[in-house]
Amino acid sequence: MKITDVITHQLLVNVDEPFTSSRGWYYKTKGALVVEIVTDEGIVGWGDCYGPAAVNRAIVETVLRAAVIGRDPFDVEVIWEELYNKVKDYGMTGMNISAISGIDIALWDIIGKACGKPVHKLIGGAFRTELQAYATGLYFRDMNRLVEDAVEEAQGYVEQGFGAIKMKIGLGSIHKDLERVAAVRDAIGPRVQLMVDANHCFTVPQAINIGRELEKLDVHWFEEPISPEDVDGYVEVSRRLDMAIAGGENEFTKFSFRHILEKRAMDIVQPDVCAAGGITECKKIATLAQAHSVQCVPHAWGTAIGLAATMHFLASLPNCPPCLVPVHPMLEYEQTFNPFRDELSTTRLTHTRGIVTVPTGPGLGIEIDREVLRKYRVA
Template sequence: MLAAFEQRSEMKIDRVETFVLKVPLGAERFYSSQAEFPERNSLLVRLTTTDGVVGWGEGGQYGPAEPVQAAVDAVLGPRLLELDTTDPGVVWEHLYASTRDYGQKGTYIEAISAIDIALWDLTGKYLGVSVSTLLGGRFRERVRAYGTGGYYRHTGLDPARDLPALQDEVSRYAESGFSMLKMKVGLLPVREDALRVAAVREALGDDFSLLADANHAYTSSAAIAMGRVLEEARFEFFEEPVPPEDRAGYARVRAAIDVPVAGGEAEYTRYGFRDFITGGCVDIVQPDICVAGGISEVQRIATLASTYNLRTVPHVWGSGVALSAGLHVCATLPLTPYGYSAVPLQNEPVIEFDRTPNPLRDDLLVNPAILEDGHVAVPSGPGLGIEVNMEVVERYRTA
């Protein structure tokens, strides 16, 4: 390994390539409280060293991927080629400092995230070890997964008409092996979404773990009303109850309800999470590795969260690359707080395993993640432990 380390210390990035991927969903489109999803999209970054080693990263899943691609192609990629190091933490600081004046949140941080993930993949491949080993080692070889589903299938819903279809959907998740599910709320009035919540609880029974995600649909008063509904239905967290800018609203909701409040998928870097955490906003911190700053920065965010005895449950919304990065990070998170027994979500991290239609998640990798006994295994090969299927990349590539 020493020889590999010495060789890696001299390696340079020779090519920075980006791939915008889009998959139209057609009749399978769905809705959250904020948006219609007519397609699944993402940006992949491929870094190739002078001796041909390849690392993959991902960003650009939240909105249009093209701005993130432009940030990589026109700004960050050329700077990466100028650096004499490929050490992820060092590169992160260089790239962030060079764009700080105009890129503290949003597009540039997503672009840095994609590059950072690819650099961790490269480093692991050079040293012949997994990313989770590089991060300090694994506490677990597999991670309990919660399914994300229960979206709205169209607007103008008649809850009474659509409840049977919702119950059929969530029952299929349970039959496939999930014991934990996150559903959507926030598109409808609270009283109508309450019917959906009750229907899901009825379909899955009292022992099934349920979570809710409003995608910041509410004022604090409406979120508290929805929180009361979730309390009665024994939900285990309430994600993004209010807009991310409304720190006081988050704190008000958290103080008023007994359901743990989660959030952070729309926050960026340790600096944003510092204010989010010290503002008393959440019980569960949810940085997205492809958005918040990559693996390097999510390590720092998780450490910061642990000093406040808060749980970290990374948000995952992307391709198989994003899911693999999330699994490696989850593998390295200790129990928070420590206990003699690991209890999923209570003190042990879980992984989001989105169940909406997405060939980029299911087909992009040669060996995609699968659910077994309610868990997903952490990839074991060097780096991220994945192999990207270039035929699938070219099939869905638009730029």
């Protein structure tokens, strides 16, 4: 089998209701880059690249595509290493790796379809066939109803059956953040896990100060409290707080995560399959995490392709630590408007009372609706 073409599909949709996190970015449009890899045997694989679609498209089309055409998709490790060594002179992290991620996911999709097996069977098997999903939402929308909106949204997720919710913090006032988190905790009760995500907006002292108060509200983990560049700062925050500190969605490849894990800077690492290097590299990151007794709970944000790839990756992760009643890694199920997640696949990846079933079809186990692809495709 040989690869005959690599096709990029840049997608774009308008967002009617803008929202923001602590970074101050209002999302008025949502974009994605889908990678389609075609073979001479008629098998097609699909991948998803995290980050600005136009940049990923340029990297795939001008740098990576020529190096992939003519290759055997089963040489997935060989292709990954060659692509990485091709781009690392221009940057060993960031968009170069996101672009490789999309290609890598598509290759695994092809391999699975050729073998008639789901991806998780090819990367070690499934430790679990069902995933507990946590709802990611509670962004900042109406600044006059920050608390009320958060409470209403959180209650809605509980009614849907979610047993865990992640909310945004970082309003520029620790008192406002704590008021909002306390209101949500009171509304959802003590049995629903609650996580907070600061999108790295705090200094080390601020993170420690608010973290001590968040612990009183039984927050399960504190995600990205400080800037991702400050690994030593993460060490300090992790040591000063009892709750778990999570991060890593802005990190790429095993080399970046090695530095974090060696310092034990985080209690939970969150590589994104569509950003950190694809399924191939994320399996290695997860192995490094296991070797350091650190949980791996991947970040997920993207299309149905990225969600499916994340589900296969999660299914293949061993329990950390192994025990009688294990703590299973959860699936991030973001709740913002996203037709690329909800419409692109004819196989629905929806939850039932907060539980999502891992796809069992060949490859990623999903079929792409080309009409939806054309509907949102940028000319």
